[in-house]
Amino acid sequence: MKSRKITLAAAAAATAAALTGLTLTGLAMTGAANAATGHAAAAHGFTFTTLDNDHDPTFNQLLGINNHGVISGYFGSGMTGHPNKGYLLEPPYRQHSYVNENFPHSAQTQVTGLNGVGNTVGFWANSAGANFGFYTTGRPFHFHQVDFPHASNAHPQMDQLLGINSHGEAVGFYLNNKNLDRGYEYNIHTHVFKRIVQPGVGPVNDTTPSLTATSIDNNGDVAGFYTNKSGNTVGFILYADGKFKSLNYPGSSMTQIFGINNKGEVVGAYTTGTSSTPPSFGFTWSAKRGFTEVNDPHGVGSTIVNGVNDSGELVGFFTNAADNGFTQAFLAVPKH
Numbered sequence: 001m002k003s004r005k006i007t008l009a010a011a012a013a014a015t016a017a018a019l020t021g022l023t024l025t026g027l028a029m030t031g032a033a034n035a036a037t038g039h040a041a042a043a044h045g046f047t048f049t050t051l052d053n054d055h056d057p058t059f060n061q062l063l064g065i066n067n068h069g070v071i072s073g074y075f076g077s078g079m080t081g082h083p084n085k086g087y088l089l090e091p092p093y094r095q096h097s098y099v100n101e102n103f104p105h106s107a108q109t110q111v112t113g114l115n116g117v118g119n120t121v122g123f124w125a126n127s128a129g130a131n132f133g134f135y136t137t138g139r140p141f142h143f144h145q146v147d148f149p150h151a152s153n154a155h156p157q158m159d160q161l162l163g164i165n166s167h168g169e170a171v172g173f174y175l176n177n178k179n180l181d182r183g184y185e186y187n188i189h190t191h192v193f194k195r196i197v198q199p200g201v202g203p204v205n206d207t208t209p210s211l212t213a214t215s216i217d218n219n220g221d222v223a224g225f226y227t228n229k230s231g232n233t234v235g236f237i238l239y240a241d242g243k244f245k246s247l248n249y250p251g252s253s254m255t256q257i258f259g260i261n262n263k264g265e266v267v268g269a270y271t272t273g274t275s276s277t278p279p280s281f282g283f284t285w286s287a288k289r290g291f292t293e294v295n296d297p298h299g300v301g302s303t304i305v306n307g308v309n310d311s312g313e314l315v316g317f318f319t320n321a322a323d324n325g326f327t328q329a330f331l332a333v334p335k336h
Contacts, residue, residue, distance in 0.1 A: 046314065046332035048296050054095050056082055060329035062089070062315035064113040064163070064259065064307040071307075071315055072111040072120055073329060086111035086122055093331070103134055103143050113163040113170075113215065113307070119188065121161035121170050130156035133172050135164065135188050148174040148184050148193060152206060161186070163215035163259070171196065171213035171222055178206050183213035183224060198226050198236065199244050211236075215260045215307075223260040225268075235268055235285075249283055249291055257285075259307040267294075267305040267314060280304060282316055296330045298322065305332075 052060040053075040059082060062073040071089040076082045086109040088099040102109040103124035111122040120136045133146040147159045154175040161172035168188040173181045182204065183196035196213045197204055211226035220240035228234050228246065235247040235257035249255045249270035257268040265286045271278040282294040282305035295303040299318020307315045314332040319325055 045292075045335055046294065047335055048298075049093070049331045049333075050296075050298070051089060051093055051329050051331055053087060053089075053098050055085065055098075057326070058082070058324070059327045061304075061317040061327065062306060062329040062331070063111070065309045065313055065315045065331075066114050066116045067309050067311065068116060069309075069313070070114060071331070072114045072122070073315070074110045076108070077327070078108060084108035084110050084125075088114070088120065101136070101141055103132075103145075112161065115164045115166045115168075117166050119164055119168065121164045121172070123160040123172075128156055131158040131160055133159040133161035133186075135161060135170055137188075144188070146170070146172075146186055148182070148186075150174065150176070150182075152177045154179060162213070164188070165216045165218045165220075167218060167220075169216055169220065171216045171224070173212045176206060180206075180208070181210040181212045182208075183211040183222075183226075185213065185216070185222065196222055196224075196238060198238075214256075214258045215266075217260045217262045217264075219262065221260060221264070223257045223266050225256040235266070237264075237266060247285055249281075253278060258305065261308045261310050261312075263310055265308055265312065267308045267316075269304040269316075282314075284308065284312075284314070294332065296328075296332070299328070299330075 056075040059077040060075045062071050064072040069091045074084045074086045076084045078084050086101045088101055090097045101111050106124035107127045108125040111120050114120045123131045123133050125131050134143050136143055146161055154177055158175040161170050164170040170186045173183045176182055185194040185196055195204055198211060201208050209227040213222050213224040215223045222238045225233055225235045233254045235255045237245045252270035253272055253274055255270045257266045259267045265284055267284050269280045269282050271280050279301035282303040284292045284294055294305055296318040298320050302319035305314050305316040312334045317327055317329045320328050
């Protein structure tokens with residue numbers, strides 16, 4: 001299936017996750033490595049470490065990281081024999097540090113985000129390929145399904161939660177029957193839904209342009225990506241005060257934001273060119289520093305940055321062309 005925190009990662013704009021390959025927030029890719037033996041390399045002001053779960057060393061994606069260094073992600077490409085299986089990865093990031101997290105009786109699960117007070121969010125798929133959002137409380141995990149209440153959902157259904165802050169405000173999207181993304185916020189304490197839309201689009205209807213909400217910080221600022229009036233996919237930040245900021249990496253053909261921290265720094269990926277498989281490059285952006293390109297040194301041109309915490313630590317994945325094209329997960333720690 002595709003995951004969304006891009007399609008749960010998909011290089012083109014947000015697209016539906018199908019049971020044959022959930023891909024997550026970001027561009028859809030393939031790859032993997034080993035947490036205990038992962039390489040470390042320095043580049044672009046970061047030290048990169050490959051962190052892959054041994055249960056499927058060919059495909060891992062890391063999607064979120066909190067201020068305690070706990071990481072959310074999953075292994076498995078979603079293809080036959082390699083279902084998506086969710087997990088948390090805790091310091092010191094060894095094979096014994098993985099905590100399995102899978103929605104009960106699901107065919108596939110991705111854990112797409114987490115906060116600092118013990119909640120996680122994600123989505124699960126059934127054998128028919130339908131996707132359903134969820135959040136968890138407590139340990140052992142207590143799972144709670146979340147589906148946006150709307151009559152014009154796609155068939156099969158696609159609901160995904162992609163991010164959550166420490167106040168229990170979660171964000172995600174559902175797909176409507178025109179295959180357009182509809183962003184929303186959901187409060188796990190009050191169980192209230194709220195649509196997230198870009199300014200100037202008028203009332204949301206079946207043909208309103210796509211918008212995917214991927215992350216939310218403790219200030220209530222929401223980040224994600226949407227289709228603008230020119231038909232291009234660009235990133236956005238919707239600040240808690242209502243200000244809406246579009247972000248487009250200079251010279252890119254598509255820009256998607258997948259994570260935001262409490263300091264206003266966002267991360268994501270951009271593509272160049274118009275081919276069916278355009279190269280992708282990770283980035284960070286802040287109001288102070290602007291855009292900075294970030295690439296795992298083993299995956300330049302195939303790097304996706306999905307999450308960032310307040311220390312500036314990044315998580316994501318890349319395709320390792322030198323290692324059978326595996327999709328490998330990485331942690332990038334800033335060099336000080």
